[in-house]
Amino acid sequence: MTGPGLRERKKQQTRDALVDTAYELFRERGYDSTTVDEIAAAVNISPRTFFRYFTSKEDVALAPLDQQLTEVMTALAARPAAEPLVTAIRNASAEVLRAYETGEEPSKRNRHRSMEDLLAATPALMAACLGRSTSRLDELAGLLARRLGVDPRLDPRPHLVASISLCAVRTTVGAWREIHPETPASDLVRQAFDLLATGLNHPAN
């Protein structure tokens, strides 16, 4: 009944402050030109403590991504078991994105928009982004393997589908931002997954 104690609340608070402040600074002077010391100073903690909250500067910048990945996995686990594999991932991903687009909580929405902006402006981060997704790939592959009822250590397909799915989402959202900013990202992601499901050869060789 007592919920999280004062200690936990404070921790979450500085964690949030770190992400928000970091993003403010990133937007002002760019990712590379923002130092960890500056971020720490702006939140009134020592630089040493910064690295107790985030293992690296990259880590703060990609914090929204981590959250998004977690949400997608949760959404996927909640999809009915009868749903075909690709359909399930498609729906889970689109659900999460749609929640950002139409969500009431503007802090969450803005945080992810900011991340997209930052990624587009910082190639190195965009690269790190795909890498980061990969490191949580085993987790996703595990979920998929359970759905298929196979052992992910013996059957490579879950890994393949997992990595391709993450890749598709990232690429699509990236492209959306550049090419189709008027269409909701969730719709584009749906299209991309349908393309994957029916075969890349399908639309126009």
Add this chain to the structure above:
Amino acid sequence: MTGPGLRERKKQQTRDALVDTAYELFRERGYDSTTVDEIAAAVNISPRTFFRYFTSKEDVALAPLDQQLTEVMTALAARPAAEPLVTAIRNASAEVLRAYETGEEPSKRNRHRSMEDLLAATPALMAACLGRSTSRLDELAGLLARRLGVDPRLDPRPHLVASISLCAVRTTVGAWREIHPETPASDLVRQAFDLLATGLNHPAN
């Protein structure tokens, strides 16, 4: 007629020596525990000069990947224009891999095997690997767009297919190493692409 001068030859020579020596050290004590200074010392150049050959430590480690990507693009450009898009990438990728497997030049083959080993032993590098592929993604997307006769800045499909293809190759080769070391990687890559072409839903939901 004079070929490359002494200067160019020497440069290529130290470049090769750097990659080879770096990989030796990586194998001996691991990627993280190997410093740039050690690599430079082992090749008798100053650390400063190291960074004139490679922009980062990661860069040496992924040098074989860069070469591989270049080869795939070359192979792709050489595929007949009549070939369907996914088929063309599939064949180009499989060709390149096959050349490594059956190739006479053992240095090339071993270099890529070593890279796979290093990637498997160093998660951070594996992550960087996907990121690196992404940075050459525009190049590949350009090739695909030309094949389709579309403008890559307006049509997101080339980017999607490009990133998914690279992702598929990497994941497949990674899985091959762990799960199916007896099957040639080129065959597995073929299968993966066929799966993509006919649709991920096809084999088992």
Add this chain to the structure above:
DNA sequence: ACGACATTTGTCACAAGCTGCCATTTGGCA
């Protein structure tokens, strides 16, 4: 063979990311 020129290399200095270690402070709880 010689000398002028351009490229490459080494040295030094330094910023920034990141870690280990230890002392200090702060929250949780009897």
Add this chain to the structure above:
DNA sequence: TGCCAAATGGCAGCTTGTGACAAATGTCGT
């Protein structure tokens, strides 16, 4: 209150990576 565990701060140090300038080395015309 007072004790314990966890969080924080400060410092010292390592590694990666870069800018600037001087020394060395390949190149080319004569």
